[in-house]
Amino acid sequence: MQRIKHILVLTALLFAGCKSVLDVQPKGVYSTGNYWRNQSDAIDGVTGIYNVLLEEDYTGFNEFVFDNCSDDQVRGGDHDYDAVIEDFTYDASTYSVRVGWRWKYETINRANNVLIYVPKIAGMDDAIKNRCLGEAHFFRAFAYWRLLLIYGEAPMVTEDDVIKSFYNKPKVTADQLRAQIESDLLAAADQLPETYDDANKGRVSKGTAWGLLCKLYMNWEKLDKAIEFGSKVVSNANYKLAPNYADNFSVATGNNSEMLLAVQTVDGNGYSDFITYHAPRNWNGWSFFYPTKGLVDEFETGDPRKNICIMQPGDQVNIGTGIATYEASTSWSGYHYKKFCAWKPSGGLDYSLKTPLMRSADIYLLVAEAKIRLNGPGAGDAEIRAVRQRASATLPVVTNGGMKELMHERRVELCGENERHQDLLRWDKVKLVDIAAIYNQPKRAYDGTVITRGGAARKFAKPKNYYFPMPQQEIDRSKGTLVQNPNFQ
Known part of the structure; x- marks a missing residue:
């Protein structure tokens, strides 16, 4: 994964032809017409998908802002606009709601280009070709997974749309997104290797695809399928x-056997903001995520x-x-x-x-x-x-x-790993918990007092707050093709 440093050049591609909901500006001298020449290009092109994970407005930081909704942590830092995420008063123009949209579709765009052009490269080793295609299928699924969890519905762009330059698409339903994610993950699991040598540790594997399938089926309430694919990891x-x-x-x-998917960084190459946002400000960090007393008290003695x-x-x-x-x-x-x-x-x-x-x-x-x-x-x-x-x-x-x-x-x-809010949402939808009652309790500091910023009890509205609104700027750019979630109209 140290090849990431070379991908800073490759990202100049941003693979041409993007418009509307994708909103990616072509840069540099490469294009899809002159880039995909050989196996090395294919490997570098796929590594460029991993590179998107480094983005601050994606998994470098912004994805984790959504777990400030939970009872486990409270926002820190100086992004006052994140207060509305925490207290459920956000709207379609909220910064944290809109900035990650671009990077999910950038991931999808890069994956689509791999799926279009890598099969056409002559002379590739079959195992490498399959791996590249499996990685592309996985990351397209991962981007749609994050869109599903955050927005519920979103436009779906696949290889055929790229070939036809059809990007300004209406949103699809949650079940249609789930079906696409399922299809991509099944393809990924079929094409990816189970393990890697030391030089390639950190790449996604069959286990990564099986794990995300398990998570998808739990979200879909297909419990038997979740057991089937989750057991492939467990066993x-x-x-x-x-x-x-x-x-x-x-x-x-x-990078151990348990780490099914992680953002790969090497100090000095491939910088991610994740650690900076978590570390204390007086110890080189920015102090943006604080655990609550409720979470700390949940741990058993010993x-x-x-x-x-x-x-x-x-x-x-x-x-x-x-x-x-x-x-x-x-x-x-x-x-x-x-x-x-x-x-x-x-x-x-x-x-x-x-x-x-x-994990x-x-x-x-x-x-x-x-x-x-x-x-x-x-x-x-x-x-x-x-x-x-x-x-x-x-x-x-x-x-x-x-x-x-x-x-x-x-x-x-799993504390702090961006799972708590999604767990509570899943359990609330099947009436195992009452998320509104949980979030109507204040978040408390170490000494039992209510945290002064972000600690007040909050009102969670069902079903409105199960998802976030689609970014207004994307609706505007679509010139009427995208229609807002009815709960935010």
């Missing part, structure tokens, strides 16, 4: 849980994940050049996420730390949830136990676990 040693929970949040061990995940008042933190004491005044809540921070011995943040986007532990717990919901308490014990025992062999063993135990485990295992 495959290539995707086993890392020996230690902390391995997932270490520079040295981030659960080592608490100290791995959370900085608390009085903690001694290695900031590379020495040991510093974390103070409550460092954040509005008195907490920071420790799991997303790393420092170099020479000083400064270590940008070799990966941004986790999907096997997530899939283990989704399989457990689907089994519990289909077959009752106890059906998911094996998967819950595997995750807990990996955290610590001294944690009480779950026996006859139900949704209460499953919800707890997901909350602590």
Whole structure:
């Protein structure tokens, strides 16, 4: 993945022909007509898809803003416009609602070009060609997945549309998006390898596609299919849980068997803003995401994940050049996420730390949830136990676990990884929780007081706040082709 640094040149492509909802400006001297010549071009073109993940307005930062809606974290930093995300008063012009749209369609655009042109390259190694096509299918699915979760409905652009220069398209339904995601992920799983050598670690694999299929089917309420594809991850040693929970949040061990998808960065090459946004401001960061007391209190006594995940008042933190004491005044809540921070011995943040986007532990717990919901308490014990025992062999063993135990485990295992709000939405839609009641409780700081900025109780409106409005600027550019979500008209 160190090839990313060379892709800064390749991104000059931005692959010609984009307009309207894609809103991408062609740059540089390359075009689709003179670029796709050989295997090296194909590999670099695919690596250019990964490169989009580095964008600040995509998974570099903005995607994680949406979990400020949850009860687990509160916004920090100086983006006052993110307050409306947190309190559900956003509209179609809100900055955080609109800026990520472009990068999802940029991902789709690059994937479409790979799917159009790579099959035409003569002399490619078949395994490399299949891998390239599988990666393109996966990332197109991933971009549509994020569009689905955030907007519910969105325009769908595929290879045929690119060939016909048909970009100004109306939105499709959530089920149509799900069907496209499913199709792409099945194709990806068929074409991708199970594992990679050290030189290619960090690329998506069959397990990555199976994992996202599991997540898709849970969103779709196809629980039996979620178990089928999630079990392909759980039963495959290539995707086993890392020996230690902390391995997932270490520079040295981030690309382990459990990390199904992560933003790949190497300090000095391929910069991502993710760590900067999470680290304390006085220790080289920008302090934008603060855990709440509710999340911190969810950890059981003796659960080592608490100290791995959370900085608390009085903690001694290695900031590379020495040991510093974390103070409550460092954040509005008195907490920071420790799991997303790393420092170099020479000083400064270590940008070799990966941004986790999907881990096997997530899939283990989704399989457990689907089994519990289909077959009752106890059906998911094996998967819950595997995750807990990996955290610590001294944690009480779950026996006859139900949704209460499953919800707890997901909350602590995946804290800060952009899953909590989506979990609560999914559970609310099938009446397992009342998200409005949860969000009507204030967010509290370490000392039990209501957090002064972003901590007030909020009103969640159903079904309006299940999704965000489509960006108004995209509707305007479509000249009437796109129609706003009726809840925001």
